[in-house]
Amino acid sequence: METEFTLNGHAEVVDAPDHELLIDTLRARMRLTGTKRSCDVEICGACTVLRDGQAISACTTLTADVDGADVVTVEGLADGDELHPVQQAFVDHSAAQCGFCTPGMVMSVVALCLEYPDADEERIKEYLSSTLCRCTGYVKIIEAAQQALEQM
């Protein structure tokens, strides 16, 4: 089945089986490996991408379900060497260790900034609870989110 969508600003058409998951389309078909696979069950958030500005889990989304949508992955955030403010905030706060959660975390914070521009600490913690990190203990990620919210 053909799916037409915008991916990181470019028009794409993919011809994939009906049951193909967005995570496989991105990682295996488009070779965009920034989107990570971990839990496979929409708990960890490592595969978070934006669909029309909203955070979704690519591991439980059918590719067919992004037909006509605007999809942004972590690869689509920076403008050349110019980092997106959320990425810069993660850099400034050393908010990554192993980095495996980081693309999903960055995408979740982007979605948070769009959805709740005035989020306070409690809201940040609640929002980011659908994105797991096993390394950092979240402290520096929350600080990065606060900086991003201030700057965006």
Add this chain to the structure above:
Amino acid sequence: MGPNEAGQRRQRKDIIDKVTGRARYTSDLEVPGMAFARLVRSKVAHGAIRNIDTSAALALPGVVCVVTAKDFEHLDMYYGESVLDQPFLSVDRVRYIGEPFAGVVAETQEIADRAAELVRLEVEELPILENAAAAMHAETLIHPERPADPELANVCSRSVFEYGDVDRALAEAVYVHEATYTFPAVYHYAMEPHAYLAEWTSAGLDMWAGTQQPHKVRADLARIFGVPHNQVRVRVPYVGGGYGSKGQAKYEPVTAAMALVAQRPVRLVNSINESFHTVIRHAAVVTMRTGIGADGRIIARDSQVVYDTGAYADKGPRVARKGAYRSAGPYSIPNSRAVGIAVYSNRVPAGAFRGFSTPQVVWAGESAVDEIARHLKMSPLEYRKRFLTERGEPFLGDDAPMDADLPQGLQLAADAIGWDQPRPPGRGRGVGSGVKDGGGGAARVEAEVHLHRDGSVEVVASTIELGQGPQTAYAQIAADGLRARFEDVRVRAVDTWGQRFDPGTNASRSTISVGSAVYDAACQVYAQVCDAAEQVMGTSQDLRLDGPDVVAGGQRKPFVEVLAEVRRLQPDWLGSVSAIGVQDTTKGDGPLGYSSSFYEVGHSAVEVEVDPETGVLTLVKCASVADVGFAINPEGCEGQDEGSTVMGLGHTLYEELEFNGPELINPSLVDYRVPRAEDLPHDFHTILLENRDGPGPFGSKGAGEGGTLGIAPAVANALEDATGVRIRDLPLTPERVWRALRAHEEAQQLNIAEDRS
């Protein structure tokens, strides 16, 4: 000379790759002609293999090959850290649910997954030993070939540490406290599942692996496949978390075996469910008797720790040995006997996990000490401070002297939660301290520093970037040794081809061992540059490297010119502006066979609130003190301690692998609950203690595990402080707390009733 770069907050070398999604992990790699693999895992816990039927899988279009142990009869299929008891595919028996007995290679991952479901295993079922308690007294043996223990069945290893006269001291004690504490099996959940890519070429085996021990893996692969070390290349790109789960060989041998049969590059990427069935933390039962003298001092401790090591030894023997040894700490106890037993069972194998056997024994020891202080009507904080091992005192009988000020660290943690302030009603406070002999002892390691002609610096050191930050810390260390700029230094990713042997990235050992070798190498290169500058520029006063230039005695000259001139002036000038640094810690002895290189110390202090209606325990305040000696990268040290404390909160409050008999019933993130952002204590502090008393560069010590040690007992101690209820089993789930509160209330009512009657 004091550090200049080290100690500064610096941008992580790996962070741009990581925030942009450009960082490559093994599970992202692809090479031309690559095929995809899936392992087929046993649904039976214990059985003798009768037949494996691969025909249906082989018939599926797109399947390249299906392998079983039969294909490798010419190889020694077994591996393990100290006991070679684990075959890379089941040979004649399966010993746990989830054990791989076949491997499928196919053109796509989807075909491999489908084919894996078509492979049939026929077994004759054997009696199931569902956990260590059952296995110790069973007639069936999981590894009949292993030497028998004189007392118990299915013992994988038994370690005994004894000094003083425990029996006499216990007899003389004015009070003997005895209790049993349990610690659940838990899972690392490194977010990147185990992943490997193997290819055989005319040069040998080329392997990409998410491993913490590439040199150990190389040795295993060389032995198993009968090839020399120089024909095994193990490369390690970024690794998505380890925490011990990616130590020693895991699926490297089976991936290489599949690639051998397929005659293609093969990539194996586990699902998280499979990684749950790969290695876990040992469930433990700790029984402790502690004898108290007339002055309140602990005069004796007798402990027995039983670790459930599952179906294969993995690192179990070492875990049990270290756990026994550490069970007497961190107090100064003159008489001690500690027995650590690793027991086989038909469960998922247990191995290394951050803290390495210590969280289990600290959970028991620091709960017990709190109970003792309360019995003696002493403040748990003051009691500890009085009897903690003092700086300079030999640790645990005759190990290296304590290198830390333990009471100072503990007080800092207590102060951070306002220990002396009045307690708000319904709240309780608790502390816990853990000491773990640090890694990095008993090894000679080397690292290289190369100064290129353009002034850029390359560090070659076999430490894996697992997120703990060696690429950044080593760049800081090298920049200091060379007096170069941080931004001009790069640290290479690990590759066993052309890089020096290292035992592994574990045990918080890298900074003090490999980091010291990096510093040594950088200082040697610095001396060479000074020598060249003196000959060419006539001075080496305050020499430093400023990008491409050498700056000394008020002069500035491009390094490339200094180098050319010194070689012209002195054709036999020996400086190669590269050096090999060495750190040798093989000397010394102690109870573990070598003296501890440093002590990793973690202190936790918490304030909790308990809801008596629901049993929900809320951490209001939490402070952790990491005694890092000197923080080379302060943000990195904080991040490590925050992460390890929150990981410790996991086993304290939420995490437990649940088994129905031998079957793991929650191998998914839906049912296995790890800490989330919303679980963070409202008031959460990490404090770095820097007394410059470690053996690493500038007085640094290893770090990153301490946070996991004291947190569980601190919370249980705070729970008793708040409610009067003592719980000796983890995790402290609402249900467990609620039941304990009910039982306590009922007992009190019974007492009141009895008093009345």
